[in-house]
Amino acid sequence: MSQDGKRVQKKESIIKVALTLFSVYGFHKTTIPNIAKRLGMSSGNLYNYFPSKEILAQEIIKYTSEVLGAEIRKINQQKKLSTDKKIHKIVEVYFKMAVEKPEMIEYFLRVYLSHREVFVGECQRMVCVASFITEIMIFFSDGVESGDLRDQDFFSAFGLFMGYLGGMAFLNGEAMLPHSLKEYTDDISQNIYNALKT
């Protein structure tokens, strides 16, 4: 493997460990020495990869956005799939991630949304979550174009869809749901479709 390849791989391993620590202990309680210790490397060496905790946090949200965005992209690219089925698949993907990779959703809820002061400058607004937001935009745009979804302001639809899923993932993370997330997939998909359809 080339030097560049090794560096990329190392950066990704740092991101994965830091993601887990941030999602469990929160932004402030997670420190660079904690992350370095977990990785078996020195803090100084970690700073060679990420010059600050804030920049590491920004890279993590880009990473999670790309992972989730790539999953939704696969759904968007299934052009023959009806909009209600796409909604069902997006809900499935989101809940699967909340269960299998809870740190991704937890990070979004507990770090990205709760510490807006970290995600400024080159990471403001949609910049660091562009991969994910773009796919949601394409989903909505295709849905309206096909005549399945009602034309409306993007954010009113986005808030309904993603706010709903984020809320359910939060309740699941707090162990407040009587059933598994997976069991809610059908009803929630139907609710979202009913709210957005023409």
Next chain:
Amino acid sequence: MSKLSKPTLLWLQSITCNGNTHSFFSHPDFVALMQKFEIIHHPILNTKYTLEDVVKGNLACDVLVLEGAFKKNGMKKMNKEIYTVAKNYAKKAKHIITAGSCATFGGMFRQYDTQSIGGFCFDDEVPNEIYKLFKKKLISIPGCPAHPRWIGSVLSMILTHRQIPLDELNRPLEIYGYNAHVGCSRSEYYEWKIDASKYGHKEGCLFYEHGCQAPFTHANCNKILWNEVSSKTRVGTPCFGCTEPTFPKKNLWHTTTLMGMPANMPIGIPKRAYLTIAGIAKSFTIKRLNEPIIKYKK
């Protein structure tokens, strides 16, 4: 060039508003350029032959310029179907120029009756039954009207035997290889997704809300400008897309959106690429671009 060697030019009108004729008069070198042709007939200039002579079908014609939409039956001049007259001269001509959107695609007049009125060789973007017959010598110069320099440059290229590369609608690529957005003085606002709040102002892009067609209209209006000085978008009016076979469109002044995202993407730009860039650009507030260029004292 001796007078005898001048190529012959016949300008023939069908169903038209005269817009292209008048537009071409604005060419700064109109007289010099026209003197290089032997003008057989022109609807406004004094010419050697009258329309009555033209419809007999016996005159020489190297370059045939057609203006206006065509109707196979029922559009007579001097008791002759003008479509038949045009076809007759088209067979003789070395070059056929359809000047303006009506002669090229049917344009505004086609909207009256899409069953019987169309362009000379196209009905909108669809080649008609005579397209194959004339496609090798057909040069489309759509526009409403055609820019005087478009007609002028094509005539100059013909005079100098230059190769004229064309697109799939027979439009010269030197002119229509660009889109009307190229050279727009509002391009910074386009890049940062800042819409114009009002028409006629210096600031803002007219694409996001005001229906500007420039990013998907093939034309070099903003590159060569009109009357050497300006363009629709430069003065704060949306481009109407008049060089496209889809012209005239309904709901001008309004951008069709799908949940706030433009329904039509700029030429050749995939939706995913466009929305990625748009989302990022919108994430930043550029102070300079949100302020008036000139702050007048009250």
